[in-house]
Amino acid sequence: MSSAQTILDALVRRVEETGFGAQGLHVRVGDDDVEHHWAPDVRREVHSVAKGVCVLAAGMAADDGLVDVDEPVASSLPDWTFGAGTDEVTLRHLLTMASGVDMPWSETELTDWPDLAVEFLGRPSRGRVFQYANASTYTAMRVLATRIGDVGEYVSCRLFDPLGIEDVAWQRCPNGFVAAGEGLALRTEELARLGQLIRDRGVFGGRRIVGARWCDAMHGDWVEREGTGPGYERYAMAGWGGPGRLWRLHGAYGQMLLFDRDTDTDTDRDVDGGTVVTVTADDHFGADAFAAVVADELERQRPATPA
Numbered sequence: 001m002s003s004a005q006t007i008l009d010a011l012v013r014r015v016e017e018t019g020f021g022a023q024g025l026h027v028r029v030g031d032d033d034v035e036h037h038w039a040p041d042v043r044r045e046v047h048s049v050a051k052g053v054c055v056l057a058a059g060m061a062a063d064d065g066l067v068d069v070d071e072p073v074a075s076s077l078p079d080w081t082f083g084a085g086t087d088e089v090t091l092r093h094l095l096t097m098a099s100g101v102d103m104p105w106s107e108t109e110l111t112d113w114p115d116l117a118v119e120f121l122g123r124p125s126r127g128r129v130f131q132y133a134n135a136s137t138y139t140a141m142r143v144l145a146t147r148i149g150d151v152g153e154y155v156s157c158r159l160f161d162p163l164g165i166e167d168v169a170w171q172r173c174p175n176g177f178v179a180a181g182e183g184l185a186l187r188t189e190e191l192a193r194l195g196q197l198i199r200d201r202g203v204f205g206g207r208r209i210v211g212a213r214w215c216d217a218m219h220g221d222w223v224e225r226e227g228t229g230p231g232y233e234r235y236a237m238a239g240w241g242g243p244g245r246l247w248r249l250h251g252a253y254g255q256m257l258l259f260d261r262d263t264d265t266d267t268d269r270d271v272d273g274g275t276v277v278t279v280t281a282d283d284h285f286g287a288d289a290f291a292a293v294v295a296d297e298l299e300r301q302r303p304a305t306p307a
Helices: 003-018 047-063 091-095 116-121 134-148 151-160 188-199 212-219 287-300
Strands: 022-029 032-037 246-251 255-260 275-281
Touching (some): 003 022, 003 275, 003 287, 022 188, 047 134, 047 246, 047 255, 091 134, 188 255, 188 275, 246 287, 255 287, 275 287
Antiparallel strands (some): 022 275, 246 255
């Protein structure tokens, strides 16, 4: 039996023991992948996992020489009015939630203002202070759109088509722009392809789709946080550190890509071909505990290091 299958079998048992509201599980170890479903594998909203797609979009555009993620966004929006200090905010700041702009989440935030990005950048910045906000990712994609055109079309052509994922609709705001940090629906298996691409540092099916540095940026150069619970102390470009030695993309209600951070001890760089566990679920409050279950199980099944 493959290691992917033994991990999957163990996780399926843990779902059934804990009552976690999983809908699908996919495990990839090296080139081996297996999956299990408790419900039909239809496309479901992946929530904040979409933030990872936004990072890849910005990365591909940077690879193409169309954008500089460390350039102040004001250079792309010459006619906009900025709050105090916000004119120094960069795409990197927006994608790492380090703009220092306060914008509390609202279920209706895409319609609360005539233009959410104008409202966001019109507020003052407190410096490089972490403030998690969907509006930050939305604004990043608005900036990116000034350089690449429609972000949804760009992502479909440059990212989803090479992954064999077709006809993906992305929720739009009333002004016609992608919702960015949410609003994407994917099947478990499609989400797993995205996880494979990220795990393999931008290569899929032998083809480079995005530069390795953008996949690495999802779990490096962490923005450290204080006074938070386990698994929420560190944030990078869309990725959360933990639980344990894992890192993850994490959407509401339990949509997760969990990556085992196998590293080369000589270079401290990630080793290609590690483990990625894809979870789709409808269990917002059980997700953190199940992520910890995944971390524990991967650690338990990790091959012993030769003496």
